Amino acid sequence: MSKFVHLHIHSEFSLLDGANRIKDLPVRAKELGMDSIAITDHGVMFGAIDFYKACKKEGIKPIIGCEVYVAPRSRLQKEPGIDNHYYHLILLAKNNEGYKNLSKLVSLSFVDGYYYKPRIDREILEQYHEGLICLSACLAGEVNQALLMNQTERAEEIALWHKKVFGDDYYIEIQNNGIREQVLANQKLVQLARKLNIPLVATNDAHYLKREDAYNHEVLLCIQTGKRMSDEDRMKFDTDELYVKSPEEMSEYFKAFPDAIENTVKIAEQCNVEFEFGHTILPNYDVPPEYPTHYDFLKELCDKGLEKRYGKNLSEEIQKRAEYELGIIKKMGYVDYYLIVWDFIHYAKTNGIPVGPGRGSGAGSILAYAIEITDIDPIKYGLLFERFLNPERISMPDFDVDFSDERRQEVIDYVARKYGHDHVSQIITFGTMAAKMVIRDVARVLDYPYSEADALAKMIPNEIHITIKKALEQNKELKDRYDTDEQTRKILDIAMGLEGMPRQASTHACGVVITKDPVDTYVPLYVRDGQINTQYIMTTLEELGLLKMDFLGLRNLTVIQNTIEMVKENHGVDVEFDHDMSDPKVYKLWQDGNTSGIFQFESQGMTNFMKELKPDCLEDLIAGVSLYRPGPMDQIPRYIRGKQNPGHNEYTHPSLEPILNVTYGCMVYQEQVMQIVRDLAGYSLGRADLVRRAMGKKKLDVMAKEREVFIHGQVGEDGNIVVPGCVRNGIDEVSANKIFDEMAEFAKYAFNKSHAACYAVVSYRTAYLKAYYPAEFMAATLNSYLGNLDKAPQYIDECKRLGIQILKPDINKSFEKFTVEVNNSEAVGKIRFGLGAIKNVGTVPVENIVAERKENGEYKSFTDFCERIADTQVNKKCVESLIKAGVFDELEQTRATLLASFEAIMDTIQSGKKKGFNGQVSMFDLGTEQEKEEMEKQKYQYEEHPEMPEKEMLSMEKEMLGIYISGHPLEKLREQIIHSTNINSMDLVQISEQSLANNAENSTNVDEMANVQARNSKPKFVDGQKVKYAGIITSIKKKYTKNNKIMAFITIEDLYGAVEIIAFENAVIEAGRSLIEENIVVVDGRLSIRDDQEPTIIANEIRDFGDEKLNVVTFDITDFTEEQKDKLRCAIKYFSGDKNNMNVQVKIGDEIRPCGAIYYNDEIKKIFDEI
Template identity: 40%
Template sequence: MTTEFVHLRVHSDFSMMDGLNKTKPILDAVAELGMPAVAITDQMNMCGLVKFYSEAQARGIKPLIGCDFWVINDDYPNDPFRLTLLAMNNEGYKQITLLISKAYLRGFVAHRPTIDQQWLAEHNEGVIVLSGGREGDIGRALTKNNASQLAQSVAFYQSHFPERFYLELTRTGRAGEEDYLHRAVALSEQRDLPLVATNEVCFLKPEGFDAHEIRVCIHDGYTLDDTRRPKKYSEQQYLRSGEEMLEQFSDIPEALANTVEIAKRCNVTVRLGEYFLPQFPTGGMKTEDFLVKVSREGLEQRLEFLFPDPEQRKEKRPPYDERLQIELNVINQMGFPGYFLIVMEFIQWSKDNGIPVGPGRGSGAGSLVAYALSITDLDPLEFDLLFERFLNPERVSMPDFDVDFCMDRRDEVIDHVAELYGRDAVSQIITFGTMAAKAVVRDVGRVLGHPYGFVDRISKLIPGDPGMTLTKAFDVEPRLPELYDQDEEVKDLIDMARILEGVTRNAGKHAGGVVIAPTTITDFAPLYCDDEGKNPVTQFDKNDVETAGLVKFDFLGLRTLTIIQWAIDMIQEGRGETIDIASIPLEDPASFRSLQKAQTTAVFQLESRGMKELIKRLKPDCFEDIIALVALFRPGPLQSGMVDNFIDRKHGREDISYPDAEYQHESLKEILEPTYGIILYQEQVMQIAQVLAGYSLGGADLLRRAMGKKKPEEMAKQRAVFEEGSINNGVDGPLSMKIFDLVEKFAGYGFNKSHSAAYALVSYQTLWLKVHYPAEFMAAVMSADMDNTDKIVTLVDEVENMGLTILPPDLNTGKYKFTVDSEGRIVYGIGAIKGVGEGPIDAIIEAREQHSAFSDLFDFCAKVDLKRVNKRVLEKLVLSGAMDNLGPHRAALMATLPEAIKAADQHAKAESYGQSDMFGLLTTEPEKVEQAFAHVPKWPEKVWLEGEKETLGLYLTGHPINQYIDEVRYFSDGKLKDLKPTGKDQQIAAVGLVLGVRVMTNKKGRRWAIVTLDDKTARMDVRFFPDAFEQFESLLEADKILVIKGQVSFDDFSGGNTITGRDVLDIVQAREQNARALALTLHLDDWSEQKLDALKRLLDGYRGGSCPVQLHVLHQDAEATLLPSAAWYITPEDQLLHDLKQQLGESGVRLCYHSA
């Protein structure tokens, strides 16, 4: 090593509290500086180790393994100090791994993982320690002149780390640094302690400092200009060159030389790219033989189910036996029998314990061994699924079963695996949250001190789509570049956000990844936990943990399996019917009739608007068509024209050819027939290569992968192989090349049929349940979506469209989840009421079960524990309608709540008094509260509907349009359900509630919208093209009643009418345009000067409008009509009409329309 300096303390973004850069840019910069080695020592983790080690080696840079630790001891029990540990050898790497894991499992201090200094004594072998500079215990003792503490610390390190402890020095321009440095140099001379220089690197260039400061503020919760913010970093903490460090430490050259010496002493070899599986218990048999035995037994059971008739079974079994033997040979030769057995065991345990398991996911459904072992539930031979797509004997890689479990009980399966293989051998896997486009704009805006509204305006322009980046957002939202160019503050915010976008922000738990080690997890990876030392996960992510040698098993939670199970349970409970969902017929006519009508809301994978449009065009009539649907509904096929060809061929509008009218071969018919000659699946690409060009299926899988990657040199090689193989099979060379080109084109769009088939089965199961047990299925779906108000709104609409009845929440009959009563009606789940929560609901149900149904509000409050169900919760229950059966009406219930709570309190005291006064010693009996409901008027429908909207997210017992029902006929041309398509120059007016506004951008970058309008009789989409949308955007808001004028046309896709919007009015504007006058009737017999003044004051607040006021005055037998001057023209707002009716009575206020 000829260099003069090596960086021994560098933080990557995996430090999460600080550190700006990812591993690759760090290593690129190190290579550019010509440094032969570097240490990345992130704070309390080695999350980036695998990436760092492999990428450093690829660049010829020596990776030094280490970590920055927070440490406590008797002197600093609550204020941890800093040390850096570097691994000299593999034993040192092991000890550092154990220390990090121990810190997370046992060492949290003030929400920060720490190690006890005594643990260092136990784990010192092979470890070099850097003192931590000013932040170490020695640094603190030096700066505080604490001689006894200093002596104690030095003795500890010299005792446990002889010749492996270095006093760390920095010169980064931070306060107190030079004072500490001089004291440390003096200590070095006194105690013969070697010195080492570091730069505590957190970013690569000096100009990275500002972004780093913002990154730190985001983590710590400060704004940049907050005077309380600790200034812990300086602009000099960048990746200095060797020359710059030499200049900094020219007076202490040994501190630089020691960095090189340490780098030479550190020699760790991390074993990567090998696989280590735990031993599966086989009762003394060889693992390979045990797999053969259980596979053959399992296949026999499957065949008995598939072909109950013995003669038929005998006839059908040869291809199954042959395929099974081929797969077993491959699995055993590749060394993976244990993997299959491990997966088999935890899936069988799940099924034995009533935990729903999916039929398969991904390419694993192509394995007959998996089907025989009940890992999957789809016969791969029936659906032409290929084993080699899952496990290719010509490409050694680990098999990877993704297994779906019921969301509710997935953790039970993981717990079982931990119990079986040892809790220290099983762990879930870490995942990292990064600063994504939308969030990083909000974070940076907050730290820069911008007002919330300013930041919110920018953030809302960034689409919330998964994988959205600022670059993509600028492409799809034209207002972003406009703002960026026009506003300097926006530009500065976005520029900073771009630097921080993608930086690691936090750590979490991977959705399904679990690793099972043959020994302890820490032999392969350090552990990370939450701040209570619970929920341990590997510090390596799902890719790195496999590279490190551990085998990943995916335990995925699929809510659809939970829904299916809940529905089956309700069917069993309510109807006494037992459903075996795995055995339902796949050719049910009623299910396909419903499917062809696209009645697929809540049906797994088939419920999106785009999918429904595709279903209406395709009109699926068999299970293979559902498999195709899942594969077709993707951007590639939709944009390539493949979908149109597929549909036209299915319905006879285009001739079927294999694969093309001009270039086809009869041998491909059997492969392509299920997809009408279209190359839709990856498996078909493999089969074509096998049949036409003589590829093995393993070789065909390599061809498929090569086509996907489109590498020219590899494709040229494959073309030659394909052509030669085709000619050897008697296929014309030029024809084979034309077919090769077609296959290559479609290979880019091809989908994994195994995955498509497995998910199509789950789709079909949900469809079948919805058709045959609609109430139970929809109740289960709504229960699964209780936290998603928008989804509940859609589902309630669907329930009504299906002709089912949904009852409001009811504290006497309802449960936490949605249920079905004995009459087949869906009872609203109390858990779906916003602002209530599971704890209060549990208390209510416990009280109901313990005592009996609640007779009224007072009885309810007396029986329920009001410590668990507070007044705020009670108010939500009233607003939602859940208490409608406990009092006269909601207004009375709300007004009576304080008295009911007081009465319950007195009731509790009275009971206590009775128990305490056994000997008649108490003299003051608790005061009794009269139990009577408050006499208050009912709420107007608008008020109670707003309460439902607030607590349920929807209007359940009425519709906002009801209050305008007498007026609507004056400014609309009829109900939505009665509207007919208009002529070219015709316009209609429609009135309805805006349910939602979807804003889109056209190819020219202009925004347009689809507004969904509802008037209680029907629902209709209204299109606002760019000019109209720009004009009326401010009026187009959800929950507004609007009058929309435009043309009506029939939409082929939706199968209904749509409106093209030309003009929009809100209800007040519509009144002003159409009302002749506001007529007020005054009875002077009981009138007074005060009442007249009150009326004038009320009208005065709404003057300036265009609606005349007409006073109809009655006195004894006389009457007169007065028309005040234009100065008294008013704006006829809802509040004015409401207040006038309060003064003059319902009959005394009337809007007169021109046609009235």
């Protein structure tokens, strides 16, 4: 039996304060001869379940606790200067009732009591004290604070109140931690405890594992507070004693109070919380009363759904598949799961909320297809049920569902109403200190120069889940610096000590938990920005058996729905997608590379892949989104060859052809691995899925065993054949071994075909709409970015390519969003800019403007507009923005006149209303048009001005709309800029997306497929690369460094977006007069790519674009031989460069195409001469 047990310990989940890793605590406890250990994080229980499992793994008893914050008065009182003070208190769960009460207290501290900190109070402590042990806590405890202020009577009252509530389960806590105030407090605490007959308990408030970790902990505190180690006023503990001490050390420290040590063991013996994993707790689903069982209701839904999907005469295959799935679902107890998912999807579809065709492996269920949870035929596309729900592996099924991003919350609200708001919660997630970030953090805290810290961080490879230790193994330069440079070694050692610890909590992007009883019955709650979350992450909730659902918001579903609505309004057509998804006109978009706006296919790499592949069926799209990922990309050339020469596909064995012919001999999907194992070796699909999982996770022991079974089969103890094996099925051993090797290698990268198929359907639908209704589709796409038009320029550019005119906003024609104006004489509609996209206008003013126009007709003049909206929320700031955006350009006055006159006109109208003129007949209701015009001139005095220059008007449009509409200052220079530069703003957007994808483990991005695609896109640009960029300066911010040197942050916009340029003193001085807003410049510089920031360009030189010399060589290749073309291709490919640029373009007939810039030297000159 242990002589001492730690009962006051802070783990890494006391965010940026505790430095004890959960996994290390039970290991250390075992090393020190302790059989129990507690976790008491500050105000939270984030790590309770992980701690419990880690302790159980090491054979150590886990004690679940929390150091709660206690309000000085009521938790409901939140008065500044009084209630921002709080006390600490340790609570430990004796049993499962205590755990539930602790969860309740912690939940209420966030839900009711949050004020600077999550706080409980005496009221709820008394209400939920059963099953809890209470310790008086550290120096911040209420008893300690009273004693330190010499308020002995108050300290006694506090202690007696807790003794009254907790009885023998209340302890006075003493510590010996090297802090001066603690020595004085201990004397008084012991006196009080003896006087009131309250037992003592010894703790150490351990914030780190070992004494030598104290420095790392100080660095961690600096990261939390934004301080440096050199700051004298930084938060710190004046001791290195707050570590997990041995029983011997604690006994020595408290040898005068042996009972305080003995009581730690006594308390530990009383604490016996047990969690149950692996069971399922589904919420109650009420079926209509006419159905005897829930299964009967599901069965009828299935039967009706199958008839709707396949007709009355079902094939034997469909009938057997449905019966099989229903049997498995009933046997495994997931009938209610299907009904719960069906119910909220049915609600969404009934209420016009767009729902995706499916997501993840759930599309492999024919039952899901029948009852319209999914919308892709698993029979037609070879999707497997066992990939979703494996009868040989007990695990909760998992339907992830996409909804329109604008209406997703409506579905969550419905679920909350149906099951009870206290039965539904969103889910927490944690951002961790990843390798690059923690290096930068530590370097900053240690006053390491920014540039050197940045260079050090950039030596970490751009790999997902990369660690510093792994980087040291991979990067020789980094390892050499670590071995030879003391400062580098210090930074990296500290960073490795903190790496991976949670940094902040946030709300999971899509996770929702639905529980049978109130959520806080099972788990504690956390509140962030008014949003209630569970304190346990998604995987922990699943382990506890709770129902977790992913309600994902997909922007593209909103685009599809909005397009369909506009098509109906403009053309009277109800869009119906072709069921077999085989329209050649649609596939031509991929074949020609016109993929802007098409879901999953917008990246340049994916576009190039499709242009080469020439897809003509959905299977090609499914393969496309599956292959364009790490690992499988190597199969792309083979896939393309197979597509183009279908009769020449090669198979390791003929038996593979029926499985792999759909992918031209390539292994692409996880389902294909399962089918190979089943069809060649005779496995059940359930066991085949287990083999696939083992291969994917590289479980070598399982794979070795399964290799033998796959080749030679398995015979049961009764002599019956369990698995026939390849050899029994006529496949030779050599081929079987080779096939197993191929599967094992490929399974690491194999993708879920069900998920890819669902997304291919969404992709097809977006492409269908773009092919047949391009104006409506592009308008809907622009609307999807209405709140952030950063991506709009590339779609505006696409509209121009498609011949779709973008019309500026108009007070009589614009609505809130982008709309399409149709003219029967024109082949394609025009897109009208929406008023809601204008800065400083807002939704309510737009609604006022549109409603008034709809009720009383178009605005006849600017003053008519001002009169009619005078009593609405359309204020002067709003009107000024409308003028600048050009919405009144079709009326009589110029923008310059309106800007000079609008305030006086609005004041005159308001003045008239105050004098009682409102309610009278408007002057515009009487007389002829000429008379009205004369009356207006008499009543309102315009300050007449000629129209402002075009450049100024464009600048105002850009200011108000975020993009240029009437024209672009760079449009006339488009070709010259293309030939003079080697990077544009869209390139930087792709760099940013790739960087985000590399750090996706710390993001809540709901689209993991987009992440893996971005991660695997071959980088066109790298950090530090020399680049040339050109555009118009839109803003300049100058500042002085600590060394009193000037630097500038310059925003320069090109035809597609904007880029931030950083210019240091030399570049700023040399730029001189070039550095003014609205000037068109060219920048020579180098790329700066950081994972935690948007990519920027560090300027070496900034100069007027007019000074740029354009060196262009044009080759007319109309009559070139193939040999000449090859030489030119090689020259462009192998001599691409970034200085001494020669811009190459080719002419084919009357068409000229730019080919890129090359490094011009004697060698390339010789090649050109030969050509």
